[in-house]
Amino acid sequence: MAGFGTAGTFTKQIRSMNPKSTRLLLLLALGLVVGSSHRPAHLPQATPPNIIFILTDDQGWTSLSSPMDTGVPESASDYYETPNIDRLARAGMRFTRGYAPAAICSPTRRSIQFGQTPIRQGDEEFPARYRPGGQAPRSIPQVLKAIDPRYRAAHLGKWDFRAELVPEQVGYDLSDGDTRNGNGNLVQVKGDKWDEHYLTEDPKKINTLTERAIAFMQKQTSAQVPFYLQLSHYATHVNMETKQATLDHFSKKKAGKRHSNPAWAGMLFDLDTGIGEILDEVEKLGIADHTYIFLMADNGAVEFLPPVKNRLDHPSKFKEPMRNYPLRGGKWVLYEGGIRVPFMVMGPGIKAGSQCEVPVIGWDLLPTFAELAGGTPMPEKGRDGGSFVALLKNAGQGPVNRPVQDFYFHRYNAGYPHSAIISGNDKLVHFWKTGKTELYDLENDKGELVDLSTRNPAKAKALDARLLNYIKQHNPGLLTAYTKKSQPKEKPED
Known part of the structure; x- marks a missing residue:
């Protein structure tokens, strides 16, 4: 602490003072220590970026x-x-x-x-x-x-x-x-x-x-x-x-x-x-x-x-x-x-x-x-x-802690409505008017050229179920929006 030398010197100086001065100095020192390590909760700790x-x-x-x-x-x-x-x-x-x-x-x-x-x-x-x-x-x-x-x-x-x-x-x-x-x-x-x-x-x-x-x-x-x-x-x-x-x-x-x-x-x-x-x-x-x-x-x-x-x-x-x-x-x-x-x-x-x-x-x-x-x-x-x-x-390494790791997409369009799920390197696209699904391996097929849904029907079915479950949880109206009785009006594309 500046002005007081070493800890031992500081102790000797305190002992040489009268009791009232000693108590005052100790309270002051305690206030400096506490003030330097804690701030009221309502005050920002430092200027954020x-x-x-x-x-x-x-x-x-x-x-x-x-x-x-x-x-x-x-x-x-x-x-x-x-x-x-x-x-x-x-x-x-x-x-x-x-x-x-x-x-x-x-x-x-x-x-x-x-x-x-x-x-x-x-x-x-x-x-x-x-x-x-x-x-x-x-x-x-x-x-x-x-x-x-x-x-x-x-x-x-x-x-x-x-x-x-x-x-x-x-x-x-x-x-x-x-x-x-x-x-x-x-x-x-x-x-x-x-x-x-x-x-x-x-x-x-x-x-x-x-x-x-x-x-x-x-x-x-x-x-x-x-x-x-x-x-x-x-x-x-x-x-x-x-x-x-x-x-x-x-x-x-x-x-x-x-x-x-x-x-x-x-x-x-x-x-x-x-x-x-x-x-x-x-x-x-x-x-x-x-x-x-x-x-x-x-x-x-x-x-x-x-x-x-x-x-x-x-x-x-x-x-x-x-x-x-x-x-x-x-x-x-x-x-x-x-x-x-x-x-x-x-x-x-x-x-x-x-x-x-x-x-x-x-x-x-x-x-x-x-x-x-x-x-x-x-x-x-x-x-x-x-x-x-x-x-x-960490140079691109580390977790991203989302409530759900999969990515869910939907294209709001009455002409060609479709949804998609990306789970790791797997991607499934669901077309609402036909019920068709397509499955792609994004690691080996970035261009989505090879539909794997017929080669791996179990994976396609599992991903489609996850996609439909997410929609059911958060926007169940989409599950019935594209039936013949309930066609949303198609808007011009922007």
Whole structure:
């Protein structure tokens, strides 16, 4: 203890004092010791980290210029360029089996925000179940603020919950409101959005969103408070918008076998540039040592440009490889191309350039953020996700303690409704109109080319039973929703 020398000297000094002074000094010393090791329960122990979550739109697993799986060269694009996302991957950890909760955007976004499967949340039922003041579980910002009330949260960009629920009603301090795809288009589509492209210096509002995100980061850093920033980009959802210079660059580049559209490539490159500005600002602000940056897509890329109607067909039926090859399918379907997406994290304690083979999914993000912020890694009742902080801290090795380890998916669509279960390396897809099931071994057949259901009927039956049991427990209406007497109205695909 400074000013008192050794312990023996300190004891002699106490003995030489009168009793009243001795008692006062002992009480003071005890107060210093207790004060240094304990704080009132209502005060945060230390400033928790900042968390930045970048959610891209319709970006496939193979839509990066670096591979999402270093053991699978085809998992990198043969045409697109994403130097800044590649930089994020090199600085942190990439997940070879990172999954979106759904094959389309709205159920994915809802799932991430509350840490639940889209099956549990429902589709048509969601607006009523999750209305303000209802019984909905806490959202990401509400959980973080319960851990440390100093957190400030912003949601910028696309919200698209298809419900009367805006970000401020679930704990965000700043947002763009109830935004959807149209809010990100600076140009009104006059022709076919799959064939046309539009030139602008702020494509899909990438520049505007990036500037506002940086301003939010600067403000919270200046105030010395932790922040959660969710930057939900409108890109790369069509319509296709890009800068003239970017379009010129890709128009001159040799086309790839899977990827060749210069306007879409330009839009992706412009998005990547905005992401690079976020990474740069984290460095400029000096907050890299206590900031985590997550990136994932809301679903896979569209299987072809323009898309096809027979998207559930076997890949052998098409003359050209799908854009998500070696994965099968794309947006709108529950094959791997529709749900396996770019998924990576960088931040303190994460080994640079590491790769994790353990499956993770969007509904794992909320409990992961909670643990990073100092909360419990154990999920609350009614959640489906589990924290994967152990994977981040141990070079991709460790447990993810979810209530249920299997992943459950459902495609809410009256035209081709189907559900899926992923259990380890086994995947079963159940088609509701025909009752047909397909079984795949994802370890040896990433492209889902060989249906094993007739070779291993026992496994197929067991997985189908688990899938139906989960649906029966959490959304039993789905079991009867696709009968002839009860056909849900088919909505136009987005």
